[in-house]
Amino acid sequence: MKSDWLTGYIADLPTPFDEDGEIDLDAFARLCERQIASGAAAIVVGETTGEAPTLTTGEKAGLIRHAVEIAHGRVRVIAGAGSNSTDRAIELTRQAEAAGAEAVLSVVPYYNKPMQSGIQAHFRAVAEATALPVILHDVPSRTLREISDATLACLTESEQFIALRDSSGDVGRLVRIRTSLPPHFRLLSGDDLTALPFMAAGGHGCISTVANLVPELCQAVYASLKEGRLQSARYLFSRLVPIAGLLAAEHPAALKYSLALLGLMRPDTRLPIVPLNDASKAELTKAIAELGEEFPERDASSLNHHPAPVPA
Template sequence: MIKGSTVALVTPMNQDGSISWESLEQLLEFHIENGTQGIVSVGTTGESATLTMAEHKAVIKFTADYCRGRIPVLAGTGSNNTMEAVELTKTAAEAGANLTLSVVPYYNKPSQEGLYQHFKTIAEAVDLPLMLYNVPGRTVTDMSNETVARLARIPNIIGIKDASADISRVQAIKAMAGQDFAMYSGDDATSLDFLLAGGDGVVSVTTNVSPRAMQSMCMAAIEGNRELAERLDASLQPLHKNLFLESNPVPVKWALNLMGLIPPGIRLPLVPLAEQYHDQVRQALIESGVL
């Protein structure tokens, strides 16, 4: 089980929108050197919605090849098409990813039974640990605690990234699914409370720009050092707030470009961060000690 901070990694792109493989390698090394505990490749923050299937597979393979034996890779393989999710998950297994992150199907608005059958089909098709991803703010459908607990009985479904910001779910799900079922926060702003409630880690946007501080905060909370965790979290709150001024990953890609880590590219329908927010994001980076 990964303990601490996993980064929801951006997919770096050149001005023309093509993938910057050189910058991707630089980002991976940056996280390995700065204590990040896991890499999510091609999740929401990685612009999975606008990568072609071939690009999606290529980024996962590149990431898995580079990170092999150094840091766990969680391949983003979710889809609102169950068979497409199975295909991506098979690709992740072949590429050598350590586990997969599979989002609740978006747009279709499936029932709880539909969610169960969707994830059961993926898990049974590919012998690779699978982490569920519940993010009702993007998918509309909210996976219930009961459905999560039901899925937890499938051997290779090992945990969930929960971005509902409902802290009560941590112990409610662990009570039904077992204490070994891994719980990761997908909401940076409330991640401290999630960890103090018994969570095992975070899958974080903020970690893109401040990996060492996020890992330190996570471990302080997990180890029960509330005072240190609260102090570290307070220093990160400007990032938690201002990296979501526009839709993720718009602000964090702008911030990483300002830090000199990636080119400025992003794909339509997303566009670069509006100029009116530049000073706010820059100031958040300064207040949090990144710049």
């Protein structure tokens, strides 16, 4: 179960919808191609940003297959396959494997609030049901349960668990656990606002929302850090923080609206996510314009053109 490809900024892709509420595969292809062109190591399909709870089983399978076809070996495809039902998580994991995904991202069961022994049993059952490597997703703000240090240590005894997407925003946790984990295991931030300190403290990358918007700029942050140009990395990252904060506040509606401003997709979401209010739209429009003016050489084809009007 090799994991050295899990590095840098990896976009958690949104799921575009057309005017009839169906998945817009043409827009999805554009989003995939942007990430491939930026040099991303992988893309995540059908997870948090992709509004996974509102996708049908057939839609998820079709989205993964389409991503695999578009990638055509140029980038790895990670499929969101989590659920608060272990049987459902196993079904989604097997479906992702059949569709050609190269890894699954599996979240801590939400709402149920399982004990740590239940979390261990859940993830082990998922791993036993597939030959794919499993990336664990720990996002306590959504699940109300976290993967404890002891649980993580037990799970990583199996090489099938290749990484943790840590969306807690707690960089101190990474410092605490990093040296106790096996060498193959990768640590990925799931929080754009703390991604740089996370990576500087020994993290291997970030599964990101903002990378959808400015993929080349995000990759420049990571490259600067790995090349030891810390001042450059800090500066570039500081310019990402305002827009990352706005995206996090109304996720994923804010990202979809931002990508619609760039002419890449419609802003439509599925209930219970609703469109942004006018004040949020104005904030995003201003932040994107300022980012495009400051970095005309990066992501210029998107940030510095005049897109068509965004559908209401």
